[in-house]
């Protein structure tokens with residue numbers, strides 16, 4: 001198998017790099033390189049620049065305003081973007097709902113919602129999980145009862161990422177209690193301005209506000225907002241999760257984090273020498289670097305073979321990608337030693353004389369990234385999925 005990029009792919013890579021050098025706002029890139037979180041305004045500014053170029057929806061076909069890029073082009077773009085310091089685009093509309101509407105939506109839904117995702121008119125969030133339904137998602141209890149040409153929704157969603165910025169939420173709701181739990185679930189689009197919806201913040205361990213709880217009380221949603229058929233939402237839910245998990249592999253981000261880790265290890269000193277020259281620490285870095293190289297090749301191989309929605313192989317990428325990223329965070333913590341201890345918010349906000357940016361943000365990043373092996377379906381559940389596949393125990 002040949003893993004060299006072709007001359008055309010190299011030319012494409014150069015074009016991407018030129019575009020990023022010319023159009024990525026420097027202030028945003030500097031924030032990304034410093035590890036600062038990127039707010040709504042900067043995210044929207046960057047997404048608008050990408051949309052003007054036609055490079056926002058990497059995975060969509062050109063007929064719907066996407067790039068039409070093949071998997072290798074998507075990979076090359078992703079890696080160049082992280083290297084340049086581009087912030088990540090928000091996946092809920094672009095990588096999750098968009099592919100769902102393209103595959104399952106009516107022409108009206110496609111014509112209305114897809115351009116709004118591209119133009120930044122809508123910021124979507126994901127209403128899957130509930131307090132009693134995370135790993136066992138099919139046990140969800142949020143009900144949608146039919147009343148004429150509306151559904152009336154009652155229940156609660158939780159862990160809704162960036163819901164505080166959103167104006168829309170796509171939800172899994174129970175429309176029937178007959179048969180297997182999976183057979184009574186529907187996929188609906190909900191306007192967050194509808195009366196009866198309340199969003200409450202959940203504070204994270206590092207002090208940030210990233211996730212929320214959403215409460216629904218007699219929320220009336222037009223039946224036209226149903227995607228696919230009533231009670232057939234489980235198929236759509238799984239299709240969407242395949243896209244979500246592949247995105248979580250995050251090869252480009254991990255490669256950038258590895259570069260930073262090496263910088264920190266080169267400037268940290270232990271026992272009179274640079275930490276990167278310590279055989280034990282160097283071996284740890286080498287191990288994760290080899291894993292990352294292997295995952296990069298696996299990622300490319302799988303993406304180029306995947307037809308439509310990624311299948312269980314997305315679970316493998318999700319496990320490997322998140323474990324690698326958490327290992328990189330952990331090694332950075334070790335490299336920084338006592339300087340990796342949490343710093344107060346005041347130190348993060350200003351130019352604190354005692355700490356540089358890498359150190360000051362390390363603890364927050366380390367703690368925040370504990371989530372990687374949980375969200376999008378925990379890694380234990382992904383291992384169960386893979387075991388069922390490989391042991392022939394597929395249901």
Ligand SMILES: Cc1cc2nc3c(=O)[nH]c(=O)nc-3n(C[C@H](O)[C@H](O)[C@H](O)COP(=O)(O)OP(=O)(O)OC[C@H]3O[C@@H](n4cnc5c(N)ncnc54)[C@H](O)[C@@H]3O)c2cc1C
Pocket residue numbers: 125126127128129131132133134135136158159160161162211371374375376377378379380381384
């Ligand atoms: C930061 C963050 C952001 C999130 N964002 C969103 C979002 O935007 N929208 C959304 O809908 N959801 C979101 N989630 C929810 C996420 O998908 C769930 O947390 C996840 O699916 C796990 O479900 P749970 O939290 O209910 O854990 P549980 O299902 O209660 O699991 C607890 C532990 O038990 C293990 N476990 C459970 N069942 C099994 C089993 N059968 N075999 C082996 N181990 C098992 C799990 O792996 C886990 O370690 C987010 C979660 C986090 C932490």
